[in-house]
Amino acid sequence: MTPVYLDYNATAPLLPEAAKAMISLANLPANPSSIHQFGRAARSQMDRARHQLADALAVSVHELIFTSGGTEANNLVLGNYRHILTSAIEHDAVLAACPDAHIIEVDKDGLIRLDQLEAALEALPDADRAKTLVSVMAANNETGVIQPIEAVADLCRAYNVACHSDMIQYLGKAPIDLNQMKLNFASFSAHKLGGPSGVGALYCRAGQQLVSLLRGGGQEQGRRAGTENLPGIIGFGAAVAAHDIANINVQASWRDAMEADIQKACPEIEVMGADAPRLANTSALYLPYLSAQKAVMLLDLAGFAVSAGAACSSGKVKDSHVITAMARGEAAANVIRISAGWQSTKAEWTGVAKAIIEIYKAQH
């Protein structure tokens, strides 16, 4: 049996358009800073990719800074602020980058407590406001729960503090119009939607001050030193341009059918964040009495690649801080995540539903 890949929130397979664009560059010496014709060619390729991303996000090309990935984009903006307010369910690329942050809780559905955020903003001394950043993810990587980012941004504006959103999981799974949103910053990563890994971007609203964390050359308007990863950037641009967001609504109906099948067969299996708006491609299932670690191993051996919350780089599965933050500590080691994308088919969703039901029934 061909293995089935349903772990798109970890990384998505490379889109053919992205691969093609990158290969076209393979034989060119391409440093966009060089002044000769090769450099100019590289520069125009990079500009094109920047336009592709800018179009997708409805921003100006001057507002985009290419980075080595989502983690760097998050670190870059967080490193520019002294005081951070963030949610309890952020990715480690945010939480570990601001260990002294003030943490805002989420409710049982996994949505940020806006009342707590407002209270924290209210309590800020006026002198600190200019050095304060609120950072809230647009969609959670484990549950797919979509956060009320507009409301967060409105609060930030009302209290005169900057607002950042980690939109790494959101990009490609829901439409984004940054022109309409009142965000100051947003982070993106190419490989979550079918671009290459090792490249990302930070949106930095026009007029917003930002200092490079890396010391070196003046690339990216002095906001990110280091020769640009041109093949990666071109792959990113091509992936964003080729990505078909219409496909995502189809995924949602297949995802819902999978959840219905599973809950019909095993009523005790619970969908985490089911009462909140969710990304169309993500399903987080709580399997009582079956550890997520074991479930992922059994599914892997059965040919289905899914994941268990947060995995350490060693491969060890940790209890999910996201599920714990939803006041569901008892479930933190028992939630598996199924996440689909551009190559996923209906048969794969029904196949994984069947496999989960079989494994769950056999194991408890």
Added chain:
Amino acid sequence: MAEDTTKLNSLGIAKPPAQTRVVVAMSGGVDSSVTAAMLVEEGYEVIGITMQLYDHGAAIAAKGACCAGADIHDARQVAGRLDIPHYVLDYESLFKQQVMDDFADSYLSGHTPIPCVRCNQTVKFKDLLGMARDLGADCLATGHYVRRDMLAGQPILRRGIDRDKDQSYFLFATTPDQLDFVRFPLGSLTKDATRALARKYELSVSDKPDSQDICFVPNGRYGDVVRKLRPGAIAPGLIKHIDGSTLGTHKGVIDYTIGQRRGLGIGGRKSEMGSENADNAPLYVVAINASAHEVIVGPQTALACHEVYLKDMNWVRRSDGQGGANTLEGRKVLVKLRNTAPATKARLTAKAGETGEICLQLEAPEFGIATGQAGVIYDGEDESLMLGGGWISKAPTQADSLI
């Protein structure tokens, strides 16, 4: 064709290797890596599992170090080379409860624990073995140097062919149920042969040094680990000579073990006592009185032990011990009283009325027997055959009257 289905494969299972699922406990060392590689070569469906047992970064006290040690990454690399599924299981809290806590408490009570046996008994052969069953495995293979064999239709344990590497001592507590399911493919190899195989399979770990210490005490400083696990439970006390004189002080009985000679923290007796009668014979720890926080030292003769009592006996050779302890009376056996000591001749006597406890009369006295260690019994004639073992509960010496 009908014959093929009943033919036993090299792991003693009546299936072709390709249909036999084997979980290999992969530590990242040479032995378990070769175990996995051998089974892959024989065509088994091999799944590698590495147990995360403790926070490696904390154990080596390196700030910012990953919770997973280099060993876990080595295991992943080997699994990648062999192209087998590999998983890392988080057994940190189980290991803490079932192995490390016992280790600390045992030292605090003046005993010398063997955490490796506890680990085999609990985390490895209960939890990991249970996981292997849940994954539909037919058996669990480890890289121990011990042989699992069949005798009169029952699985038994024999010492590894390589007597220097033999690890049967650490496996005396293996229950019949566990023994049915575990396999030790390296038991008939020497360490040199294992290393040669590692090179043949081009495993990155082929030149990796053998581990010497207890895994969670990488620098060998047991006392530091106990202090961290049981802060405040450690009290200083006196170092006394067996003759009643005080020779010095110590920072905690956990730093001492019966039979220890080096690092006692006291000078030569002659200068201490300033007496012409004082002898120059080396001093050993001969007793530890944990409740009085006293370490008692004396000459080697004070360590002489003629009989040893074992509790919580586990009979690996099932037919032995089954007819009640009385059938053992007078039986001649060999006993290993610590892993590094050779097996010594002894006679078994069962204490009437005390189930589970047995007594061994040693043919020649042994020195430095520590309670908390294991006594592992082998057949008197069929020397490699393990009969069973237990925990040393008493090892009476001349020094015992002092505590």
